[in-house]
Amino acid sequence: MKAILNKLYNHERLSKSEAKQILKDIAAEKYNDAHLASFMTVFMMRPITADELAGFRDALMELAIKIDLSDYNTIDIVGTGGDGKDTFNISTLTSFIVAGTGQKVAKHGNYSVSSQSGSSDMLESFGYNFTNDETILREHLEKANICFLHAPKFHPAMKAVSSTRKALALKTFFNMLGPLVNPSSPKNHMLGTFNLEVARLYNYILQEEDINYGIIHAIDGYDEISLTSGFKFFTKNGEQIINPEDLGQKRIQQSEIFGGNSVADAAKIFKSILEGNGTEAQNNVVLTNAAFALTIVNEAKPFETAFNEAKDSLFGLKAKQILEKLVNI
Structure with missing residues (x-):
């Protein structure tokens, strides 16, 4: 997470695939609360991109317990x-x-x-x-x-x-x-x-x-x-x-x-x-x-x-x- 945060602090953006993988790692509880808070705060200080949002969404849907209605x-x-x-x-x-x-x-x-x-x-x-x-x-x-x-x-x-x-x-x-x-x-x-x-x-x-x-x-x-x-x-x-x-x-x-x-x-x-x-x-x-x-x-x-x-x-x-x-x- 430190490398990811440094990248974001340098005003770089995540690709769709990077965003997806990070959210999958969050779901696997690989990061501590301080890292999570820092990561979430980044996107409160600058607009999220379409690729980032789509990547996060893809991860959540892939990991979701799905139901057929x-x-x-x-x-x-x-x-x-x-x-x-x-x-x-x-x-x-x-x-x-x-x-x-x-x-x-x-x-x-x-x-x-x-x-x-x-x-x-x-x-x-x-x-x-x-x-x-x-x-x-x-x-x-x-x-x-x-x-x-x-x-x-x-x-x-x-x-x-x-x-x-x-x-x-x-x-x-x-x-x-x-x-x-x-x-x-x-x-x-x-x-x-x-x-x-x-x-x-x-x-x-x-x-x-x-x-x-x-x-x-x-x-x-x-x-x-x-x-x-x-x-x-x-x-x-x-x-x-x-x-x-x-x-x-x-x-x-x-x-x-x-x-x-x-x-x-x-x-x-x-x-x-x-x-x-x-x-x-x-x-x-x-x-x-x-x-x-x-x-x-x-x-x-x-x-x-x-x-x-x-x-x-x-x-x-x-x-x-x-x-x-x-x-x-």
């Missing part, structure tokens, strides 16, 4: 995290709303690193038991339209750096990798990024693949559609800037989507919204995200149609029933 045409709805905005769990709530419309969701997630509550924190607080058993995950999809893939159960490299990431409590390149390494390789992806350059890197990597995807970067730095500003939206057909007003929505304030100061606070907000008692701002944010997810799966579906399907899922309490089914299977 291809029978279900699933979508993953996931953000990088690390935007420092401390919102409630928008992508996780969106996933349950989408599942409530009948669309199968294979949600990939993890514990929070830089905010109060990640998707894994939230599901664990509701009593969900993480598993990497394909038979059980298929049963979840069959009965609840959603399964949850807790990253450390599938990615030994992520597990190997979990304590270092938690100690740093900052966004690292692992935040960038998470949305790209769903071990079930779904054919539909809705990805959010805190950084425009990362959004472009995702687009560069994903446009070579035979999948449907939409990449979201809010102009004011959120890794999801926040309705606090416009957002960049990348698909295989190009990119555009979309403003809340273009969708018939009002702009909202950051304080209106605050997620609280603890997992307990976040869980209270989560349940309130699922029970149909969210504020107008909270509801519109998750419904807008859910509608975009549905249009990624079926690009012929108008936004308005998708939004109404999402409303029926949320206010008809279908999303709430999905959560109850999932934790009780």
Whole structure:
């Protein structure tokens, strides 16, 4: 690792094959915590290259415990995290709303690193038991339209750096990798990024693949559609800037989507919204995200149609029933 760090400190870049091998060595726990922290810090001080990100991704996917959910045409709805905005769990709530419309969701997630509550924190607080058993995950999809893939159960490299990431409590390149390494390789992806350059890197990597995807970067730095500003939206057909007003929505304030100061606070907000008692701002944010997810799966579906399907899922309490089914299977 010393030679690798010296190379990086000299402003050199890693090739795709070098990046892949280093991550495989990290997974094999060949480096100590100080080396890991130093290595991760490099990519907080300069942009990661497409080759580096692709190499890290290839290593994680090669080492992953893979599962085959291809029978279900699933979508993953996931953000990088690390935007420092401390919102409630928008992508996780969106996933349950989408599942409530009948669309199968294979949600990939993890514990929070830089905010109060990640998707894994939230599901664990509701009593969900993480598993990497394909038979059980298929049963979840069959009965609840959603399964949850807790990253450390599938990615030994992520597990190997979990304590270092938690100690740093900052966004690292692992935040960038998470949305790209769903071990079930779904054919539909809705990805959010805190950084425009990362959004472009995702687009560069994903446009070579035979999948449907939409990449979201809010102009004011959120890794999801926040309705606090416009957002960049990348698909295989190009990119555009979309403003809340273009969708018939009002702009909202950051304080209106605050997620609280603890997992307990976040869980209270989560349940309130699922029970149909969210504020107008909270509801519109998750419904807008859910509608975009549905249009990624079926690009012929108008936004308005998708939004109404999402409303029926949320206010008809279908999303709430999905959560109850999932934790009780």
